Amino acid sequence: MKLATLMPEQLLAILNALEDGIFITDLKGRPLWVNQASLSQLEISEEYLYSSDVYRLEQEGVFSPSVTRFVIEERRQASVVHRYRGKDYLVNGSLFRLGGDPAGEPDAVLVQTRNLDRDVLAARAPDTTQALLDHVMHQLKRMRQDQVASEASPAxxxxxxxxxxxxxxxxxxxxxxxxxxxxxxxxxxxxxxxxxxxxxxxxxxxxxxxxxxxxxxxxxxxxxxxxxxxxxxxxxxxxxxxxxxxxxxxxxxxxxxxxxxxxxxxxxxxxxxxxxxxxxxxxxxxxxxxxxxxxxxxxxxxxxxxxxxxxxxxxxxxxxxxxVPPLRERSEDIPRLAKQLLANISKRHQRRLSLDQEALRALTRYHWPGNVRELENLLERLSIFSGGDTIGLADVAANLAEDSPRTLLGDDSQTLPQKLAYLEREAIREALELTGSTRKAAQELGVTQSWLMRRIKRYGIDAAGGEPQAK
CATH class of the missing domain: 3.40.50.300 (P-loop containing nucleotide triphosphate hydrolases)
Incomplete structure (x- = not known):
């Protein structure tokens, strides 16, 4: 069986079968995962390990000194020979990126320990062990990146x-x-x-x-x-x-x-x-x-x-x-973007939150000077302070008022022609979504179909219910 075809459970089983200890923490020194070899080397229980951190373990003499702490504080790789309970270990610590953060900096520490008192080199070539470890860690990072990408990217x-x-x-x-x-x-x-x-x-x-x-x-x-x-x-x-x-x-x-x-x-x-x-x-x-x-x-x-x-x-x-266009210039994305962001927030808070149509319409009409970040922050706040699981217009209006004196129709930096163009564009988009055709939308707006088609072209709106025009 090729390594690339292994399932995550099999990859973790391989890590647990290694004679080298594998110890992974976050950047606060809290253990994220350790293999069985590492637990055996430390001679402490799994429950105790996960309830502690490297700073406490160092104070208690489990690590003396802690390579993980050194890597976190110095932000660089470290390799030492460490004597622990009468045995010599080669300890390698390094930063790596386990998560898919948009910031991109390392978010975890990997420490690999090898018992130098045992003839592990004769049992397995070190290059083979390292290649296997590199592959497994690559697969783990990929799994985490895919998970984060699925949460962060619009579906x-x-x-x-x-x-x-x-x-x-x-x-x-x-x-x-x-x-x-x-x-x-x-x-x-x-x-x-x-x-x-x-x-x-x-x-x-x-x-x-x-x-x-x-x-x-x-x-x-x-x-x-x-x-x-x-x-x-x-x-x-x-x-x-x-x-x-x-x-x-x-x-x-x-x-x-x-x-x-x-x-x-x-x-x-x-x-x-x-x-x-x-x-x-x-x-x-x-x-x-x-x-x-x-x-x-x-x-x-x-x-x-x-x-x-x-x-x-x-x-x-x-x-x-x-x-990158500001959010106010792609307001047709706001309803689905808001639903996606709220779904991610609901998952974190273990709730089933939703936005009613009036709330979505208000979000769409708002000018969003803080763009996507402001939208996400607002939804986070609404998830905390909304009375029920359905967020309504009153919730949105009250919380937007806390954020900014700007109205739902734009902001004071816009000229009158800009405000009028914004309102016209939103009215056309809403009519198209409501009626599904340019003829019915023109009737709804009280204009001719030819006038409507010219405005659709000017604002880059598709006639098919606001969907993007094919290119």
Whole structure:
């Protein structure tokens, strides 16, 4: 039987049959899974292990010191020979991504322990054991990624022509290895799109590392991005540090909020893009095999003009530009998107929540300055404070009023023609969904069919009940 054809239960059985101990925790040191060999080596019960964490176990002398704690705190791989209860173990710890988070950073620690007092090398070649372990861990990560992707991605095709074009462009770009620049307002889902791009790319089995350029202090950003050698600067880690570029080796480096990258650091990113090389602080130049994907909600061309962003870097990043439309410009997706998001929230809260038609209509008419993120946050709040399992118009209106003074018809930043165009578009879409034909919709709206067809073309609405036009 080929390894690739094994079922998850069989893969876990293989892990339990290994003589090497396998110990997996989250980034807070809480055990997620251990195999039987690891339990035997630690000589503690499974119940006790899962009720504790590595910090408590270290204090109690089970680990002394804890390799898992070191990997979590130092954010790098560690290999030590550790003596425990009279036996010597080779302990290897490393970060890896078990989940499918849109942020893409490692979310778990894998520790592998080998008893050096036993002749395990004679019983099984180490390369064979490691290859088997690598395959099983790859399968486990794939299973988790598929689970997260099914929860996070819309289970329906977008009705918005603009958003469909965005997705098609993204998936075509994923097959190549070129640089992609995503632009769009805050909350439109750029992180989710980067995760989708990575999953569709040839690098999908390698790391996706998310770096928020606005969240890291300017003084530390270069060291975090490129790493540093021991003693490279005051306060540097004694043994140096691996940077995000090295962590993304073979995979994708996602630079979020790229417009906030300091001007002094921009030439070094340009070198990475052009020459596939970078230089850790205090170190020598290194080659890098990473794909760069960037995202911004800033007007980069304007920043190029005012001198805060280098023109050559912008052109190098902008090879495949993808503009993500705001939610208000694809309002035809809101009802089904809201239902999908609420279904995921209901699953987490173990409830069966739904939205009535008036509530859905109100959500569709709202301007959504915070885009998909605001919609998801609102639904999360409604799931907590709604009186029953059906969320109505009163619930939506009350909670939207808490969020923003904006009305359900738009926001104060819109001009009168923009507001009128928005209302006209929504009225046409609703009439088409209600009647199912342009003739009946024209009658419902009190206009001629030819006038209606011109507006349908202007707003990119399909005549078949609001579905996207075929291309």
């Amino acid at each position: 329906f095709p977008s009705r918005s022509i603009r958003y469909r074009q965005c997705l098609e462009r993204l998936e075509r770009a994923a097959a190549s290895d070129t640089t992609v620049l995503l632009s769009g307002e805050t909350g439109v889902g750029k992180g989710w799109l980067v995760n989708r791009l990575h999953q569709f790319s040839p690098r999908s089995d390698r790391p996706l590392i998310h770096v928020n350029c606005a969240a890291i202090p300017e003084a530390l950003l270069e060291a975090e991005l490129f790493g540093h050698k021991s003693g490279a600067f005051t306060g540097a880690h004694r043994d140096g540090r691996v940077g995000y570029v090295a962590l993304a080796e073979g995979g994708t480096l996602f630079l979020d909020e790229i417009g906030e990258l300091p001007l002094a650091l921009q030439p070094k990113l340009l070198q990475l893009l052009q020459e596939r090389q970078y230089r850790p602080l205090g170190g020598k130049a290194r080659s890098a095999n990473v794909r760069i994907v960037a995202a911004t909600n800033a007007d980069l061309p304007a920043r190029v003009k005012d001198g805060s962003f280098r023109a050559d870097l912008f052109y190098r990043l902008n090879i495949v530009p993808i503009e």
